[in-house]
Amino acid sequence: MKLYANVIIDISSEKLDKTFQYEVPEHLKQAIRIGMQVLVPFGNGGRRIRGYVVGLTERAEYDPAKIKKIVQINTEGMPIESQLIGLAAWIRQNYGATMNQALKTVIPVRQKTAKKEKKKICLLLDEGKAKEQLLDYRRRHSTARERLLEALMDNPRLDYEVVTGKLNVSASVVRAMEEQGVLKTQRLRDYRNPVRGLERMESHITLNAMQRAAVERIRENAKASNPRPCLIHGVTGSGKTEVYMELIRGAAQAGRQSIVLIPEIALTYQTVMRFYNCFGDRVSILNSKMSQGERYDQFERAKNGGLDVMIGPRSALFTPFPNLGYIVIDEEHEGTYKSETMPRYHARETAIERAKMAGAAVVLGSATPSVDSYYKACMGEYLLIEMKERVHKKPLPTCHVIDLRAELRERNFSVLSRKLQELIEDRLRRREQVMLFLNRRGISGFISCRSCGHVVKCPHCDVSLSSHGGGRLLCHYCGYEAPMISLCPSCGSPYIGGFKAGTEKIEQTVKARFPDARILRMDMDTTRQKDSYERILSAFANQEADILIGTQMIVKGHDFKNVTLVGVLAADLSLYIGDYRAAERTFQLVTQAVGRAGRGEKPGEAVIQTYSPDHYSVKAAAVSDYGAFYDAEMTYRKMMRYPPVWNLLVILTASKDERLTAEAAGDIAAHIEAANREQTSSNKLLLIGPAEPAVAKVNDIYKRVLYLKCGEYDTLVKIKDGVETYMQNHSAYREVMVQFDFNPMNGF
Ligand code: ADP
Numbered sequence: 001m002k003l004y005a006n007v008i009i010d011i012s013s014e015k016l017d018k019t020f021q022y023e024v025p026e027h028l029k030q031a032i033r034i035g036m037q038v039l040v041p042f043g044n045g046g047r048r049i050r051g052y053v054v055g056l057t058e059r060a061e062y063d064p065a066k067i068k069k070i071v072q073i074n075t076e077g078m079p080i081e082s083q084l085i086g087l088a089a090w091i092r093q094n095y096g097a098t099m100n101q102a103l104k105t106v107i108p109v110r111q112k113t114a115k116k117e118k119k120k121i122c123l124l125l126d127e128g129k130a131k132e133q134l135l136d137y138r139r140r141h142s143t144a145r146e147r148l149l150e151a152l153m154d155n156p157r158l159d160y161e162v163v164t165g166k167l168n169v170s171a172s173v174v175r176a177m178e179e180q181g182v183l184k185t186q187r188l189r190d191y192r193n194p195v196r197g198l199e200r201m202e203s204h205i206t207l208n209a210m211q212r213a214a215v216e217r218i219r220e221n222a223k224a225s226n227p228r229p230c231l232i233h234g235v236t237g238s239g240k241t242e243v244y245m246e247l248i249r250g251a252a253q254a255g256r257q258s259i260v261l262i263p264e265i266a267l268t269y270q271t272v273m274r275f276y277n278c279f280g281d282r283v284s285i286l287n288s289k290m291s292q293g294e295r296y297d298q299f300e301r302a303k304n305g306g307l308d309v310m311i312g313p314r315s316a317l318f319t320p321f322p323n324l325g326y327i328v329i330d331e332e333h334e335g336t337y338k339s340e341t342m343p344r345y346h347a348r349e350t351a352i353e354r355a356k357m358a359g360a361a362v363v364l365g366s367a368t369p370s371v372d373s374y375y376k377a378c379m380g381e382y383l384l385i386e387m388k389e390r391v392h393k394k395p396l397p398t399c400h401v402i403d404l405r406a407e408l409r410e411r412n413f414s415v416l417s418r419k420l421q422e423l424i425e426d427r428l429r430r431r432e433q434v435m436l437f438l439n440r441r442g443i444s445g446f447i448s449c450r451s452c453g454h455v456v457k458c459p460h461c462d463v464s465l466s467s468h469g470g471g472r473l474l475c476h477y478c479g480y481e482a483p484m485i486s487l488c489p490s491c492g493s494p495y496i497g498g499f500k501a502g503t504e505k506i507e508q509t510v511k512a513r514f515p516d517a518r519i520l521r522m523d524m525d526t527t528r529q530k531d532s533y534e535r536i537l538s539a540f541a542n543q544e545a546d547i548l549i550g551t552q553m554i555v556k557g558h559d560f561k562n563v564t565l566v567g568v569l570a571a572d573l574s575l576y577i578g579d580y581r582a583a584e585r586t587f588q589l590v591t592q593a594v595g596r597a598g599r600g601e602k603p604g605e606a607v608i609q610t611y612s613p614d615h616y617s618v619k620a621a622a623v624s625d626y627g628a629f630y631d632a633e634m635t636y637r638k639m640m641r642y643p644p645v646w647n648l649l650v651i652l653t654a655s656k657d658e659r660l661t662a663e664a665a666g667d668i669a670a671h672i673e674a675a676n677r678e679q680t681s682s683n684k685l686l687l688i689g690p691a692e693p694a695v696a697k698v699n700d701i702y703k704r705v706l707y708l709k710c711g712e713y714d715t716l717v718k719i720k721d722g723v724e725t726y727m728q729n730h731s732a733y734r735e736v737m738v739q740f741d742f743n744p745m746n747g748f
């Protein structure tokens with residue numbers, strides 16, 4: 001059997017998908033891997049050039065007699081590209097996608113913009129010599145030279161345009177001074193450093209004993225040949241960020257670079273400044289507002305040794321550092337670490353794979369670790385590091401859990417409980433600040449009773465049903481349907497329906513109740529403009545307002561020292577979002593919100609309003625008891641066969657033809673059942689559906705979903721491979737698109 005390799009020649013161009021096929025000669029068959037750099041004959045003259053293997057197949061794309069052979073594999077000094085292509089192959093295999101989609105995820109595409117070069121003028125003299133020279137120019141009345149030298153003594157490197165423009169020094173004068181040996185002109189690639197221009201303040205923090213112990217354990221662990229990922233479970237304000245910085249500093253001294261992933265909404269000025277103060281212009285950031293060109297520039301700097309640290313959201317994971325030391329994932333529980341487009345990779349698992357390839361170590365950190373990661377830590381797969389105290393032993397806020405059903409019984413119809421009103425009043429009097437947090441996440445279509453808290457759930461999946469047009473209630477997992485109700489099935493109250501309160505409505509309520517308070521609101525509407533997010537946060541930090549009202553946007557990344565009260569207006573809103581992770585999200589959001597209070601000198605308080613005061617996620621969050629939450633949650637996950645104990649694969653079919661879509665989904669289901677009939681009990685497979693997803697039709701594209709539950713992830717990967725082949729072999733379904741989502745984060 002002959003083996004063929006698909007090879008890309010120019011990986012920095014936009015033509016990543018342009019591959020050429022070569023035959024793998026017999027003696028290279030054993031050694032060849034995806035990602036490897038190979039030497040191949042190219043063009044008619046048979047010129048030999050370098051390329052990268054992006055695929056291996058037994059199928060020739062054209063006449064085998066005409067396919068040329070690979071000359072050799074280049075193994076010396078594995079380039080970073082090889083590693084990233086290998087990572088793309090892993091992503092393709094584990095999450096389902098085309099190799100091209102996977103490659104475009106890991107390798108930034110350069111656009112055809114000309115490389116920007118900047119001409120600079122640099123001073124060559126030391127201070128003493130420069131002073132002498134300056135006096136000399138004065139004596140000779142060479143005013144232009146004097147002007148330029150003076151400017152250079154202030155700033156030894158000037159932009160050429162500044163010199164010829166603002167300083168009005170001619171090119172011939174510059175040339176003359178260059179000949180004289182006073183200065184030199186240099187062409188520098190302009191990398192557009194996004195952190196350039198910030199004022200650096202070197203601050204020095206001495207780690208406390210708990211932080212030092214964490215650093216020691218992580219370093220010790222990293223010495224192993226295949227280090228375990230570390231999970232730092234540290235309460236809010238325990239000083240995790242300082243631990244990351246210490247680790248990265250040590251790695252940098254040893255010539256190794258690090259990547260820090262932070263959720264985009266936590267990537268605030270304050271966070272960036274902390275890293276900038278520590279690493280100066282050896283740190284860079286990525287964010288989603290950057291153009292392709294800007295990202296490309298930052299990646300080039302990283303590749304060429306210009307950086308020690310890259311900070312950014314998910315995609316920063318693919319920074320092409322040649323000698324990677326650490327990959328840190330802060331707030332590792334965040335759902336945004338999972339991609340929502342193909343390939344639907346999870347940054348945490350992908351980071352672990354990349355670290356394995358690069359000999360680097362992964363550090364995960366959170367005050368509220370994901371159940372997935374904590375489970376792995378409990379099983380010994382991750383190294384668990386606990387940081388249980390806040391820096392300087394600052395106490396965590398005192399929490400009051402307020403039962404909104406009781407408020408209703410006492411005829412308080414306001415969204416603000418009496419306790420919360422009382423405490424806001426107190427803070428306004430003391431000139432301290434308040435944050436009000438409206439927990440809105442995902443689709444909130446659930447139906448609950450304001451009188452008794454009852455929520456209508458699916459009898460099969462134990463997730464809440466969502467209301468849909470046409471007066472029906474629907475389960476997103478199994479398609480179960482029930483008619484809409486108008487009276488609570490539990491207590492008969494008519495106060496049943498969807499919870500509708502936006503931040504704007506709350507702002508009005510608060511304004512009416514506290515007319516003298518200065519209020520800021522932060523949500524999707526008020527942050528649409530560029531920089532408005534930063535502006536609102538800094539206005540609040542500068543105490544230009546007393547109360548900040550917002551969605552989950554406000555609970556991340558900022559330390560407001562004067563905030564001593566946090567109100568969570570309806571903790572339940574995330575509890576019934578029709579997703580098996582609902583309780584986990586609720587625990588996380590409430591804990592994070594509460595953790596915003598009392599970060600300065602004064603102790604904090606929090607009010608958690610809820611219709612479900614007895615729910616374990618709310619109770620555990622109120623007393624910051626992660627263990628209690630985890631135990632209860634694991635009982636539920638085990639019983640319902642959800643991750644992390646079981647694995648979930650969602651297969652989505654979509655096309656313009658509703659009948660075809662449904663047929664394909666049905667056939668895929670039948671195919672999977674037939675292929676897995678002989679399963680053993682240990683890797684038992686559960687197939688649910690096909691069903692209509694939450695949104696069954698978008699832009700005239702019809703969708704169907706299949707849910708698969710299985711103990712072993714690898715079994716699901718094999719099923720995915722089988723479905724891919726099945727679809728390739730059924731030309732009738734050519735118009736049907738199939739997508740895969742392993743352990744989905746946000747429903748489907
Ligand atoms: P976390 O990331 O766990 O929320 P941070 O690293 O942001 O915690 O630390 C919380 C606050 O405590 C920050 O303002 C930080 O500057 C400060 N801090 C952290 N470690 C120390 C320390 N060892 N000594 C003094 N202050 C510290």
Ligand code: ZN
Pocket residue numbers: 449450451452453454488489490491492493
């Ligand atoms: Zn009721």
Ligand code: ZN
Pocket residue numbers: 458459460461462475476477478479480
């Ligand atoms: Zn169901």
